[in-house]
Amino acid sequence: MSKIAILGDIHSNIDALNVVLDDCRAQGVEEFLCTGDVVGYNACPRECLEIVRSLGCPVVMGNHDYYVCSEDLNLDDFNPHAAMVVQWTRDQLSAEDLQWLRDLPFTKTVKGMTLVHSTMDRPETFGYVFDNLQAQANFTNQKTPVCFHGHTHCPMIYEHSINGVYRIDPQDFKLQMGRKYFINVGSVGQPRDGDPRATYVIYDNMAKTVTFRRLEYDIAAAQARIRAAGLPERLAERLAEGH
Secondary structure, three states, X not given: OOEEEEEOOOOOOHHHHHHHHHHHHHOOOOEEEEOOOOOOOOOOHHHHHHHHHHHOOOEOOOHHHHHXXXXXXXXXXXOHHHHHHHHHHHHHOOHHHHHHHHOOOOEEEEOOXXXXXXXXXXXXXXXXXXOXXXXXXXXXXXXXXXXXXXXXXXXXXXXXXXXXXXXXXXXXXXXXXXXEEEXXXXXXXXXXXXXXXXXXXXXXXXXXXXXXXXXXXXXXXXXXXXXXXXXXXXXXXXXXXXX
């Protein structure tokens, strides 16, 4: 194993996912990992699930995966648009699809790496990490040198050393011995850092390097799918905004 693609927050965006997978092949990726939220927001949950399942890769539970597969979950406290998308997504999936989502773990350790959607301290509550203090709570529970996560849709590196926790803007990066890294791989299907391009990470576990990939995709096609499905217009608009 050498080049590993880590995909996260695909969010039912088939147009972005296909471009990312084409790039993975061009970059010589040999294996895949997924930090969750395969479904939600966009209009192709069934198709994206089928592709991710065909990769045969480790996948962890994202909050939207959890909302969709937990059919006894009360949606009354949800934003009405969010509740509508959750129910719509449930209706697109088969019983087998929903069971596959239910079976996803909240965390997964794979060959010396950890996957989680949100944080290692309480992964089932889907907390957010936007600063060093929030990252510190994760490092307390992170047992491996590197952990990949998503959830915020904003790519970022957090490094823990004897000097403390440091936030490093996404960049091509070489991991250092004796330190821990908590790496947000960004979002394939709905970036939120002001850059609307699909984002994922390639990790070379031999060279110990992390490369952030950002790719143009057909946003207009993804927007058209959202509108044709009758999903909220805001979901289409934000794809072009990267927020």
